[in-house]
Amino acid sequence: MLSLPTHLLQYLSDIHLKGLNPAWIKLDHDGLHIAEFYGDWAYYCSKPLSVGMAADALHPVLFGLLPMTENFHLSQISLENDGFFDLDILWHKGVCWLLFSDVTAIMQRFQDMQQTSNNLHLMNSRYKQTLERHMGSLIVEKVHSGDFQLEEEGVRQHITTLFVDIRSFTVFNEAHDAQVVMSTVNQYLDVMLKSVLSHAGIVDKITGDGAMTVFGVMPHEQSSEILAFEAALMMMEHTLALNAKRAKNNLEQLKIGIGIASGEAVVGIVGTHERRAFTAFGRHVNLAARLESKAPAGFILLDDPTKQALRNNYDQQSFDLTHHHLKGIGDMPVWQVKYTSDLWLPV
């Protein structure tokens, strides 16, 4: 085993083992009754233990598990006293041992994380639903009023797809107050949505901390590329403003990355009558997602067709040509724009 000097082993055992308050039972050869026991059993069960007693009377968790002739582990079992223990059943040289250890302190640390993460997931799916519904009905309405045509089976159309995502959002690592997280996500979604909606964009999907949005489906005099790029600039600008406010309150800075690509796609409404959602399928949609995943915080990454369509409207100095290897797509030229508050793009 570990070649540790006794005093070090003692030290480790003191800090780790004592907190676990281990209590054990050696079972009879029938694997059902108590032969020997040791430890603070009063902590784990209300009944006093005695030799010869049936072990499964100790805690309902043992029901149906004994006799056991292999090693078995069950974690985080709740106790009447609000504590938690881990159960280990060990099969050693024909004898079965039960080991209970107190993990209450460890669990308390995890509880916050699990709660925050679950709350976030729930909130995301609620947003997603509301949005899908909102966008879906908006489009259905427009179709009905004759504002624009969208066939149920989908139509081929030239569109621009924009993916945006929060970078370095450490909410899952830090035990953030759920309230703070909620308000952060709210503010961020607000920024994103305003930018998309004010450029005739459609929010297709909300994914984790980000979104897929498309431009060019709703009729507009501007090209889909310009609408998407303008929306991206607005997202960046609003994020900076939001961060200035957050800095005053000592809150973490939000950093976003954006990927944009353009091309032909099949757009249409899918789903049942109760739940109609808009979607776009096309090769460039994957590309936009890949670009977003490569975009460093504060950067907008564009594919070449999008960049070319912006040629006459923006200062070309702001676009840097880079080459990227994109998973599942290959090597290709990628244009990147680093957003700063004094960036003056339109020409």
Next chain:
Amino acid sequence: MIQKKVCMLGGFGVGKTSLVERFVYSRFTDEYISTMGLKIYRKRLSNNGTDVNMMVWDIYGEEDKRKVATSYMKGASGAILVADGTRPETLDTTTVLLGRLQDTLKVEIPWVLLINKHDLTDQWALSEAQLKALSVAGRPMYTSSAKTGKNVETAFEQLAQMMVRV
């Protein structure tokens, strides 16, 4: 008296704890406190003169990064699979969990599928047609609500009946 172990299985936040709390203590709260690990509840049921002592294992919800360990399923005689009717993706989670349960136990055990939160009509995301498709081939399935109590006792009682019959 017959003792039976029943596992509550489903994605996080679908209402497993709320259904058990409704069934065992006839109470409900809107507050969400995510279950850590495992908590065991007991409830005595009477089925055609046979008393069944149900031990309900309320287990933490499945999440991508936190799967339900198979050791929790060992020794189960029945399962309540729970999905959230406002989040259709939670139905897939019940399918995954049922598969894991059957792989672990190596025998078929009785189960009932609940599609919960039926009281949330404006957020409900499954159509009648989808529900019909789910309940084909005599699969025991109910829409339920831990909030109003809809089909909660029915489901546990049906499961008890199925377990006693086995």
